Amino acid sequence: MVSNTEEIQLNRLENQVDNGGGGAWDYLCLVRKLKVRRSEKVLKHGLSILNDPKKRSSLGPDEWTLYEQVAIAAMDCQCLDVAKDCIKVLQKRFPESKRVGRLEALLLEAKGFWEEAEKVYSSLLEDNPLDQVIHKRRVAMAKAQGNISGAIEWLNKYLEIFMADHDAWRELAETYVSLQMYKQAAFCYEELILSQPTVPLYHLAYADVLYTLGGLENLQTAKKYYASTIDLTGGKNTRALLGICLCSSAIAQLSKGRNKEDKENPELQSLAATALEKEYKQRAPTKLGLLISTLKSLKV
Template identity: 45%
Template sequence: MAKVSELYDVTWEEMRDKMRKWRDENSRNSEQIVEVGEELINEYASKLGDDIWIIYEQVMIAALDYGRDDLALFCLQELRRQFPGSHRVKRLTGMRFEAMERYDDAIQLYDRILHEDPTNTAARKRKIAIRKAQGKNVEAIRELNEYLEQFVGDQEAWHELAELYINEHDYGKAAFCLEELMMTNPHNHLYCQQYAEVKYTQGGLENLELSRKYFAQALKLNNRNMRALFGNTADYPVLRFKNSFTLHFTTAQFSLLACDLIY
């Protein structure tokens, strides 16, 4: 198989910089990371200096995603030799257990990490990911609530909790999570749109009125949000019987016209 450097006529420095760019962008192009990273590790490890360790980690995670357990294990062994006892390396070991579907072993490992360092957010999130992978949404919700008691400002966790509540059809609690997100990030049109969808699903005139308002707010923040445009038209058939019939009809007409223009 041709080397990446020969195939694309790039230097090892360019390959290193590409790996850094993918890290900064949090790209999940696992196949490319494995191809470029494996060549860097095999051919240029001595030239990479301290960058080699972050590349080992990056390649290992991509290798797990790409089904290259042999490469993942090699990277993990190198990291263990360099950083024995590191919680970060232990977490990578847990991720390999997850890829092998050894979920109990992974959870035991994460529990040991948390016993030594209760503030280790990465280990907590891996436990939650396992519960979700096992389809144990109730346990994942419990773990997330415990996590948010300590790290209330984690927006990603609030959104994940909202999604879990939606999956469990607990729309009241999902709405609460989305309200928390909108308070901290009021200019995010996606939060407004999702909150409107939850209120629409809950039903009842009061919730539908709120739904219409938040679909409108989502459109104000991003007038190309198609779900919010369709949401506005979906609210109209019920709300047309209220006193604000003309307003709702006009809004629905506008939304339909906007959809036609976009498409």
């Protein structure tokens, strides 16, 4: 994630380069370092260096890095001829490079030649089965073709190898939710909470999934995770506060008020309701009446 300081530095340097103040190479290096996508700018300023023999030769070995950077930016901008020319230069310089091979497959993707791209990726994986980039490209290709079930299959295969990739677990969870496969999504969020127990987003998402699944046990567990979300955020999460109220109401209806957990924590829902009212008074006073009527309908 890019910090505010880095964002300011990047924007300042970008404005400088755009206005003819120099520093194009420094800007391109910073874009790479921060791993941000400024494809149009990278394409424009990268080509200005590559098309100037003097500037290009001054880069030394970094010339090849720039060709790769410009090729990717060109594909983002659908300037496929430019990407093709950059990749040709790299192929000539590094004829056996697997990294260049990935660029070739990316170009095939950009052209919509999915089968050809998959053949290249399969060949590259034979040489290096642990190439994370290629595994992720397979997921991206499936999504690009609207093949969500295929994306799920590739994500699961990827996570069999790279179980510690939190972003992949989250992507899989969100994909399952989009297909209303809530039990599978719940499993993914359980994995995320086990590996990163202090991230409130995962507690909240897990609680939402359990609430959606319904049933007394799921609702009780959802309530606990809404509560942990509130704890992790210092009581500042409006969605989790409302989740406590919704779960309390649903549990009361299912258990007819005899649920042991509610008897042990009778004040939890009233505290959540009070906190919600305070939040709405400060941030959305025009909607306070609607909130109060909603809470009353929930008998909170």
